[in-house]
Amino acid sequence: MDGSERVFDDRTPGVEEHEPTASVLSYTAGLGLAILATIGSFVVSQTNLLWAPGIPVGLVVLAFAQIGVHLVFFLHLGSAPDNTNNILALAFGVLIVFLVITGSIWIIANLHANMMP
Amino acid sequence: MTIATIDTLPTTVATELARGRGGGGPAPKRIVVAYGFWIFILSDIVMFSGLFAAYAVLSGNTAGGPTGSELFNLRNVFIETMCLLFSSYTCGLGALSAERRQAGRFLIFAALTFVLGAAFLFIEASEFAGMVEKRAGPSRSGFLSGFFTLVGTHGVHVTSGLIWLIYLVAQVVVKGLRAAVLRRLLCWSLFWHALDIVWVGVFTLVYLMGDFR
Numbered sequence: 001m002d003g004s005e006r007v008f009d010d011r012t013p014g015v016e017e018h019e020p021t022a023s024v025l026s027y028t029a030g031l032g033l034a035i036l037a038t039i040g041s042f043v044v045s046q047t048n049l050l051w052a053p054g055i056p057v058g059l060v061v062l063a064f065a066q067i068g069v070h071l072v073f074f075l076h077l078g079s080a081p082d083n084t085n086n087i088l089a090l091a092f093g094v095l096i097v098f099l100v101i102t103g104s105i106w107i108i109a110n111l112h113a114n115m116m117p
Numbered sequence: 118m119t120i121a122t123i124d125t126l127p128t129t130v131a132t133e134l135a136r137g138r139g140g141g142g143p144a145p146k147r148i149v150v151a152y153g154f155w156i157f158i159l160s161d162i163v164m165f166s167g168l169f170a171a172y173a174v175l176s177g178n179t180a181g182g183p184t185g186s187e188l189f190n191l192r193n194v195f196i197e198t199m200c201l202l203f204s205s206y207t208c209g210l211g212a213l214s215a216e217r218r219q220a221g222r223f224l225i226f227a228a229l230t231f232v233l234g235a236a237f238l239f240i241e242a243s244e245f246a247g248m249v250e251k252r253a254g255p256s257r258s259g260f261l262s263g264f265f266t267l268v269g270t271h272g273v274h275v276t277s278g279l280i281w282l283i284y285l286v287a288q289v290v291v292k293g294l295r296a297a298v299l300r301r302l303l304c305w306s307l308f309w310h311a312l313d314i315v316w317v318g319v320f321t322l323v324y325l326m327g328d329f330r
Contacts, residue, residue: 012155024213031205035199045326056326063318063322085152086152093159093162100163101170104170
């Protein structure tokens with residue numbers, strides 16, 4: 001039932017199909033990269049390392065980088081053909097999240113700008 | 118090589134071409150279960166996107182009350198972030214041990230994950246209590262309503278993740294690492310990793326952007 005006898009299986013998030021040592025390595029590499037991104041975010045927000053108006057952009061870039069690290073190293077999402085279904089579902093989710101967040105901010109900012117003083 | 122030629126190819130090549138596209142017969146139960154749970158997680162993240170949008174819209178409306186930079190303690194937020202990140206790591210190692218049928222190692226990693234998750238919740242709960250004490254509760258301003266709803270919903274998810282973990286550890290102890298239990302563990306680890314991904318959004322949008330503003 002666990003499908004180990006099959007030669008070609010579709011993949012699912014959270015399952016690493018490589019050698020066991022490679023899996024521990026993947027989690028550890030992911031942890032290291034995620035820690036770097038986290039420390040980067042805190043440093044960028046609290047110091048003058050970045051040009052002040054660029055700080056939000058830097059924070060967003062670091063957040064996306066860290067989310068990417070989590071998806072690849074912890075959830076083992078990849079670009080291999082056996083991951084197509086997972087990636088398609090993720091892409092649709094990302095589309096909806098993008099529409100909801102940017103749409104809300106855009107509409108409310110417009111309303112705010114058009115408010116009577 | 119076009120799809121039309123698949124029929125004429127040797128079976129292994131045809132199966133290889135059809136990977137991830139439903140070719141080669143129905144997927145094993147483990148794949149189906151985890152894929153369904155992946156869809157649930159994505160819908161949960163879509164729900165969070167609504168709360169993120171509400172917070173982004175409301176964060177400037179402090180109604181004369183305290184702002185984020187007056188309330189947030191970034192040292193605590195950093196510790197919270199590290200707790201959740203390391204618990205994601207121990208959760209991953211625990212899942213690996215379970216896959217290899219190493220029940221003892223799994224229980225150790227599950228305990229570590231639980232302790233780190235509980236530490237996260239403890240810091241968050243004391244932060245909330247401190248804010249309510251300073252009369253900066255959820256009813257003080259639009260900003261604080263959005264804050265408590267977004268961060269609180271994440272906290273509730275972490276709490277339910279911890280309760281679920283206790284339930285699964287009990288199953289491992291009583292039933293052993295059989296296939297059905299492994300499938301439930303896989304779903305739980307997806308849930309836990311997803312919570313860490315949501316937290317990346319929370320600490321970036323709420324705490325870091327709020328504080329430097």
